[in-house]
Amino acid sequence: xxxxxxxxxxxxxxxxxxxxxxxxxxxxxxxxxxxxxxxxxxxxxxxxxxxxxxxxxxxxxxx
Numbered sequence: 001x002x003x004x005x006x007x008x009x010x011x012x013x014x015x016x017x018x019x020x021x022x023x024x025x026x027x028x029x030x031x032x033x034x035x036x037x038x039x040x041x042x043x044x045x046x047x048x049x050x051x052x053x054x055x056x057x058x059x060x061x062x063x
Contacts, residue, residue: 001036001039001060001061001062002036002060002061002062003033003034003036003059003060003061004058004059004060004061005019005030005033005034005048005059006034008052008054008059009030009034012052016030016031016034017030019051022051023044023047023048023051024047025044045059045060
């Protein structure tokens with residue numbers, strides 16, 4: 001699944017580790033989501049959505 005996570009993270013001037021810490025996941029998980037190698041669980045997608053104050057559909061895009 002494509003996503004805008006890397007762009008949103010950069011706009012907030014967060015490192016992958018900083019975002020991972022805020023979400024309670026590993027830096028490797030953030031990297032895998034950003035590169036499309038891993039689709040987050042629904043609860044994690046909601047945490048990401050809440051953190052950026054955006055709807056899930058604005059972060060995760062249909063292929």
